[in-house]
Amino acid sequence: MTDTIYLDNNATTKIDEAVVAAMLPYFTTYYGNPSSMHTFGGQIGKVVRQARSQVAELLGAEESEIVFTSCGTEGDNAAILAALKAQPKKKHIITTEVEHPAILNLCRRLERDGYTVTYLSVNDKGQLDFDELEAALTGNTAVVSVMYANNETGVIFPIEQIGQVVKEYGALFHVDAVQAVGKIPLDMKTSTIDLLTISGHKIHAPKGIGALYVRKGVRFRPLLIGGHQERGRRGGTENVAGIVALGKAAELAQQHLADVSSEARLRDKLEQGILSAIPNTAVNGDRNNRLPNTSNIGFKFIEGEAILLSLDQFGICASSGSACSSGSLEPSHVLRALGLPYSILHGSIRFSLSRYTTEAEIERVLEVLPGIIDRLRELSPFNSDDADWLKEQESLVVSR
Amino acid sequence: MWDYTDKVMEHFHNPRNQGTIKEKQQGEEIVTGEVGSIACGDALKLHLKIDEDTQTIRDATFQTFGCASAIASSSALTELLKGKKVEEALKVTNKEIAQSLGGLPEEKMHCSVMGQEALEAAIYNYKGIPLDTHEEDEGNLICRCFGVSDTKIKRIIRENDLTTAEQVTNYVKAGGGCSSCLPDIDDLIEEVTTEQKQIEVQQEKSVEVATAIATAKQDSTTQPKRTLTNLQKITLIQRVIDTEIRPVLAEDGGDMELFDIEGDVVKVILKGACSGCASSTETLKLAIEATLQERVLPTLTVVSV
Numbered sequence: 263m264t265d266t267i268y269l270d271n272n273a274t275t276k277i278d279e280a281v282v283a284a285m286l287p288y289f290t291t292y293y294g295n296p297s298s299m300h301t302f303g304g305q306i307g308k309v310v311r312q313a314r315s316q317v318a319e320l321l322g323a324e325e326s327e328i329v330f331t332s333c334g335t336e337g338d339n340a341a342i343l344a345a346l347k348a349q350p351k352k353k354h355i356i357t358t359e360v361e362h363p364a365i366l367n368l369c370r371r372l373e374r375d376g377y378t379v380t381y382l383s384v385n386d387k388g389q390l391d392f393d394e395l396e397a398a399l400t401g402n403t404a405v406v407s408v409m410y411a412n413n414e415t416g417v418i419f420p421i422e423q424i425g426q427v428v429k430e431y432g433a434l435f436h437v438d439a440v441q442a443v444g445k446i447p448l449d450m451k452t453s454t455i456d457l458l459t460i461s462g463h464k465i466h467a468p469k470g471i472g473a474l475y476v477r478k479g480v481r482f483r484p485l486l487i488g489g490h491q492e493r494g495r496r497g498g499t500e501n502v503a504g505i506v507a508l509g510k511a512a513e514l515a516q517q518h519l520a521d522v523s524s525e526a527r528l529r530d531k532l533e534q535g536i537l538s539a540i541p542n543t544a545v546n547g548d549r550n551n552r553l554p555n556t557s558n559i560g561f562k563f564i565e566g567e568a569i570l571l572s573l574d575q576f577g578i579c580a581s582s583g584s585a586c587s588s589g590s591l592e593p594s595h596v597l598r599a600l601g602l603p604y605s606i607l608h609g610s611i612r613f614s615l616s617r618y619t620t621e622a623e624i625e626r627v628l629e630v631l632p633g634i635i636d637r638l639r640e641l642s643p644f645n646s647d648d649a650d651w652l653k654e655q656e657s658l659v660v661s662r
Numbered sequence: 663m664w665d666y667t668d669k670v671m672e673h674f675h676n677p678r679n680q681g682t683i684k685e686k687q688q689g690e691e692i693v694t695g696e697v698g699s700i701a702c703g704d705a706l707k708l709h710l711k712i713d714e715d716t717q718t719i720r721d722a723t724f725q726t727f728g729c730a731s732a733i734a735s736s737s738a739l740t741e742l743l744k745g746k747k748v749e750e751a752l753k754v755t756n757k758e759i760a761q762s763l764g765g766l767p768e769e770k771m772h773c774s775v776m777g778q779e780a781l782e783a784a785i786y787n788y789k790g791i792p793l794d795t796h797e798e799d800e801g802n803l804i805c806r807c808f809g810v811s812d813t814k815i816k817r818i819i820r821e822n823d824l825t826t827a828e829q830v831t832n833y834v835k836a837g838g839g840c841s842s843c844l845p846d847i848d849d850l851i852e853e854v855t856t857e858q859k860q861i862e863v864q865q866e867k868s869v870e871v872a873t874a875i876a877t878a879k880q881d882s883t884t885q886p887k888r889t890l891t892n893l894q895k896i897t898l899i900q901r902v903i904d905t906e907i908r909p910v911l912a913e914d915g916g917d918m919e920l921f922d923i924e925g926d927v928v929k930v931i932l933k934g935a936c937s938g939c940a941s942s943t944e945t946l947k948l949a950i951e952a953t954l955q956e957r958v959l960p961t962l963t964v965v966s967v
Contacts, residue, residue, distance in 0.1 A: 308844060348707035503667075522787060563700075563727065564727065565703060565704065565727060565728050565729050565732070566729075567664075567729035568674070568728070568729050568730050568732075568733060571671075571674065571730045572675075575675070584703060584704040584729070592807075592838070592839055593703065604699075604701040604703075605700050605702045608700070608703045608727075640680065641677060641680050641725060641726055641727075641733060642725060642726065642727040643696075643705055643706070643726070643727055644705070644727050645708040
């Protein structure tokens with residue numbers, strides 16, 4: 263088996279060894295329930311508090327503003343539903359076309375329940391239009407939910423500018439920061455954000471743990487109704503080992519924020535290398551406002567799944583927004599929202615790096631990728647500029 | 663990740679017969695069949711070199727834009743086609759393409775359908791049948807997202823014994839976009855199921871007819887072998903049809919008409935109950951052919967037009 267070159271960190275990340283070491287004792291030696299009255303359980307409460315403070319530190323928040331959850335999806339659901347329950351008279355939601363399904367599918371469900379949802383569009387760089395946002399906001403808007411950075415393109419939205427407009431209309435502001443946390447410095451003290459979602463497994467903690475930031479003073483109604491855990495904001499016995507892991511991962515993420523530029527350097531090397539070696543390639547999304555670890559590249563005339571499976575032969579892991587690799591029949595909703603031509607859309611590959619990515623790994627990708635793309639283009643009926651057919655197809659797309 | 667068979671991966675990594683066909687000898691023709699589009703996410707150009715004399719596919723190559731299973735299906739198809747007679751090739755179904763790869767994941771069956779369609783398009787091109795009379799344009803558009811007609815959906819339901827709308831989506835993509843046509847697809851499944859029950863009844867009938875023709879044939883005296891003039895041949899064919907074949911067909915509500923005779927090819931029009939379905943037509947055609955060969959000339963062939 264070839265060594266794995268993992269460039270799919272926006273999907274999930276490797277658990278940091280220090281994180282594993284920190285969490286392990288809570289499966290075995292310290293298995294108590296933090297709610298218990300005895301010392302054996304009670305000592306666990308302290309660890310949970312410490313983890314809460316580590317997460318709060320990373321977000322520039324107070325400990326009391328952190329609610330542990332099971333994942334990003336739970337955080338997103340809990341935030342939106344809490345915002346709606348807190349303002350029962352308001353029936354309007356604003357979000358964007360490029361959100362994660364945890365938001366989009368929830369919003370579609372809420373539409374059936376009588377809410378009106380505005381889905382803000384993006385331009386070909388993946389940027390929002392402020393006029394569209396302002397035009398959509400009314401006194402009836404309960405919550406505006408916008409992701410900090412996009413999982414597929416890495417494009418970062420101007421969150422604080424958006425937040426200021428949102429506040430003028432008295433709506434609550436939720437931000438899905440699952441991809442941004444650990445890559446962009448966050449400071450809730452100076453922010454307009456009311457609710458913010460993070461997930462453990464994107465920052466080198468395990469799957470099954472996440473957190474929701476709830477600004478002090480924001481009325482909150484729990485999604486999971488049960489015991490008094492999380493000060494009544496989330497019922498259910500704490501996932502202690504997960505919480506400890508998230509705390510440790512948050513602490514490490516804070517430290518690594520300083521050298522996130524080295525990830526960006528490797529990302530740029532990969533991107534430049536690909537663009538200069540392979541013709542008919544384009545970077546998807548705003549290159550100047552992107553996460554430092556993400557590069558989404560469209561390889562014209564070929565299909566993404568075929569690229570992924572070819573990379574896989576060399577142990578290289580990436581992901582694609584093509585229809586065939588998603589299991590649905592439509593390509594990625596994010597890339598479609600950018601209005602990209604189909605010739606690029608189906609052949610788009612996302613490379614997402616982490617602090618573990620090495621120079622040698624990037625060089626290896628640059629070594630094998632041109633051959634892979636060449637081979638598939640040789641197979642494709644669209645490989646050259648026999649463009650008449652192609653143009654016809656593209657114009658069909660526009661009219662569809 | 664998809665559960666592809668080793669064979670799919672092998673064809674994907676080492677595709678056979680990729681590219682175009684440039685060279686041909688005298689008496690050979692090169693034709694191409696195109697299906698899919700860059701918008702749909704997969705497209706296939708199938709190139710065939712056909713020996714005009716023997717009606718045999720001498721070479722088959724492909725160019726495919728698509729996922730691993732699309733490439734593998736195209737590659738496997740070219741292997742299936744080489745050496746086949748054109749008429750035989752036309753009978754290759756998407757099922758056979760998938761089977762030759764040890765199967766495809768259900769969600770990827772549309773890749774094998776694309777192969778079958780490109781094959782059909784290429785052969786239609788060869789025969790000079792304009793593609794705009796093809797099923798895509800004949801039927802009603804059911805799935806607007808992927809542009810799939812009821813004719814095509816019904817054919818795929820028939821050929822693959824599909825029973826759910828989800829399967830139809832996996833095979834021809836219809837219903838996989840906005841999903842608003844899923845109820846229509848359910849209706850088509852219902853329609854085909856009913857239709858197929860009728861076909862079974864009809865098939866039983868046509869077997870009876872064929873047996874009756876064979877019996878009638880045995881009753882009459884066999885004509886001695888002789889050389890016929892063109893006029894004699896035509897007259898004799900007409901007589902056998904009128905006196906021996908049509909009465910038998912009429913018993914089951916069917917009829918036929920002699921349309922034309924070109925050399926040894928007898929072109930007939932099947933009418934009434936005979937024209938009902940493809941399989942009974944085929945059975946009848948063979949029975950008529952057998953009678954004419956026996957009674958007129960052993961070299962005669964029958965074509966239903």
